[in-house]
Amino acid sequence: MSDPFMPDKGSKGFSRRGFIARTSSIIGAVAVAGGAAATTARAAVATSATAAPIDSGAHVPVLIIGTGYGGSVAALRLAQAGVDVHMIEMGMAWDTPGSDGKIFANTTRPDYRSFWLRTRTKAPISNFLGFPIDKDVPRYTGILDAEEFNGITVYQGRGVGGGSLVNGGMAVTPKRERFGAVLPSVDADEMYDVYYPRANAGLGVTNVDQAWWETAPCYQYARVGRKHAQRSGFPFVFVPNVYDWEYMKQEEAGTVPRSSLDGEVLYGNNYGKKSVQKTYIAQAKATGRVSISPQHKVTSVAPATGGGYTVSIDQINTTGDTTATKTVTADRVFFAAGSVGTSKLLVRLKATGRLPLLNDEVGKGWGDNGNVMCGRANHIWDATGKLQASMPTAGIDNWDAGGAFAEVAPLPTGIETYASLYLSITKNPHRAEFSWNAATGNVDLNWQRAWKQPAIDMAKSIFDKINSKEGTIYRSDLFGGNKVWGDHLTYHPLGGAVLDKATDNYGRLHGYSGLYVIDGSLIPGNTSVNPFVTITALAERNIEKIIATDL
Template sequence: MNETARRRTSSTDISRRGFIAGTSSILALGALSHADRAAAAPVPAPIPHGAHVPVLVIGTGYGGSVAALRLAQAGVDVHMVEMGMAWDTPGSDGKIFASTRTPDVRSYWLRTRTKQPISNFLGFPIDKDVPRYTGILDAEDFSGITVYQGRGVGGGSLVNGGMAVTPLRQRFGAILPSVNVNEMYNVYYPRANAALGVNNIDPAWFDSTDCYQYARVGRKHAQRSGFSFVFVPNVYDFGYMEREAAGTATRSALNAEVLYGNNYGKKTLQKTYLAQAKATGRVAISPMHKVTSVAAASGGRYTVTIEQINTTGGTTATKTVTADRVFFAAGSVGTSKLLVKLKATGALPSLNGEIGKGWGDNGNVMCGRANHAWDPTGQLQSSMPTGGIDNWDAGGAFAEVAPLPTGIETFASFYLSITKNPNRAQFSWNAAAGRVDLNWQTAWKQPSIDAAKTIFDKINSTEGTIYRTDLFGTYKIWGDHLTYHPLGGAVLNKATDNYGRLHGYQGLYVIDGALIPGNTSVNPFVTITALAERNIEKIIDTDL
């Protein structure tokens, strides 16, 4: 197939084949390869020095997991490399993951002190010293912002709140203008939601259970100020949560488990896409492996340099492998940093000038409100949020009614807002320091604060309440120092073609949140997953 045909991005592709054909293409390829599956096997983990793999996927988050599963179903052997741990072995307490209330050695990626999103409570700092370890949550500091990311097999699915939100159809054009809306909402969003195990809370149970008293208070206050409160789907198994509340299942969401992993009810990628991918017999995963270089090699292949690390971050081995195709799926930050470095240092000099651009924080900003004594929010709070306040059209904000699972009554409402923040940052190579920098400025959060205030100033006025000032430091109202939702850096149809193929190199792809330019209007992982489903189907159909 010539380059012109390969790069064709017809918006009529799905209409030509129809929904059934579009869905069955993957299944048919999988069926064709069934007969030879027993004879074929991927390179085993840990990946050895000198290995050759048909496909190397860098990262095991949403985009990478989609790519691995669909390629394997199409008969292609895949090796995934993951910088973090496998998270499959219990600690001394018999559990794999730590509770949010008691961070320990498992909680942070190569830090010697915790860096919790809420740094203070009731006037006291709550961070503490921990041993340096390859823990599950990375609080990566850049100029002006801290980016929280999951580290381990499963990526961000390990540490997020599970809010599985499909953006409203009428807002999609502002998110990914080059992508066919009908394809996404008729095919790929439904496919992603089904594969992720998205489910909805029973409204009657929500209205009666103690663990969502905080959310009911948030709903009451929103509605009394004229705002729309919407239930939000989640990948946490709400049936399991009901059993937790009834005392017939081990507590997980009701034991403040979220930020540092969830031991039971949450359907992470480990239990969905990655489990299915490994079941094909064609996917192997090497944890504790960090890709440091990708360069063009002879025969259209790529030479990939990988460092194997230990639990203190030290390099124990450096390996060189070759791959026919490489999928960058290390998350918005990881993919962007790697590509910027590879372009600047000459490993992949033909990457275009859009690499590193279009990065945003999904407009994240946090705040708390101090409620009256007659509005307690409950000692027991589910760590899985399931509702939000939608003021996007009027004020540019969608506010997740979030838990504050301290285990005590706080009389506080807490929120993570996603806002229509237009500011975009750029990654660049700092040759003197040998690192990639991000030029985000803290002042760029002001549009997010202004948008969030359209909700919370009005609620405070209606309820006669005030903002909490003890959560993010001393007398500080807004959590404007962070993001949970990094997006962009290798934007679709700019740094890549309209399906994630990197310009300048055949066989190199981006398939994660780096493709999305800075904002999704809601929690982004369903959109990342659906876009990956769209892109990998096209790549299998035309490139393989």
């Protein structure tokens, strides 16, 4: 096999030391490009998220914990129905530029804005050519949380907009025939006729111009992925995204600041990507009925004397220290802190006696959407391109035959790597459970690293065949310790408060009137594709029912 690290014959060449130096700052940050949405089409500066934080002693009709997909949908629809809403967000507003004039850090140069309360980065890809690539950073309430549990690291967005800030914008609606396995208690006709279209419209989902895609240098890596997939007999499918494709064309022409073509994805996207900051939240704020308190963390929810709920909240500074403790009351509370955040909070509240009537399904049914990563070393005649758009556009669909859908992911290092990178979503059956650890005062997750083996086997159903056909090999220098498979992480946490189990069929928590779950914790561990469109569509379905019957 050709050495994929050798320069083109016509180039001036480079040393491996120089190659590592140029790529190490970005290589670990690009692999996450596989999930959802992040700033508006042409906006360089995000709209202010809130005027003033919530006061202690305040009373609100509805309090929403979290500002990601589900919470943003609930806020908008409640506000449109005439209900005043206050949203509580643990992360920052992300509405103020840094010293470089941009809100979000560049993926190639992680800084204090990049990670949530870490002193060293923890990039999804940890090594390159055997060398570690993480770096020291100041402790700060940065945008990406690499939360570590037993056997798995869960990557989550922190800030107003939640996970929509830090993913690659792949807005995939599951195939209708697979929906019954995802949410068996939900009417598929309603979802596909009403709520998926509503979610796609609300999120600003569009399709790439395929004629432009065919010749754009920034998608050479994806065209190589297509060639290899089709030569091995696998379906190659285009998928929608929430990126502004006209903006990307202007990026390529050099007429606007680069965003996707500057590799921006993992630590936010400054220009072209539409996060819920710019879609649902912007519309919700425009009603005048929605306010947001960033850098606030809910610590307790309990029934209040006389009705409603007493909510305890810590206000934090940028180093994570508590600067104020507040108590507010709310008539209704929506848990929308994401699969991990909502699950941990509910398990804690049940175990510590704040919400003892929650049923025993709380904390169960958690899964990683079958996420597993790998890289392949291509021949020198299959160059993947020095310029790579960070927004993925396509995948390899072997779900029916092998249980895997593999996103063809970017690896935008700025130089030629001859490498193909993939994030696979697989039909991994394993589910974990959150539980209260009284000895430590923490919520634990009983995931086991060995549970990733079915995901690896399903991904191998694609890549073993491609490698055999192409005469190529797996990369073993990306995940540390001569590892081929990135089996240590997930970008797509799901479950923990499963619909029609921990809640009724519309997200009402059993045992308490006026408490709801409206995020990815409702979905039992797998969606067969990138999950955020399904999370959004389910939230649209549930909030419509709740408004009609509960308010």
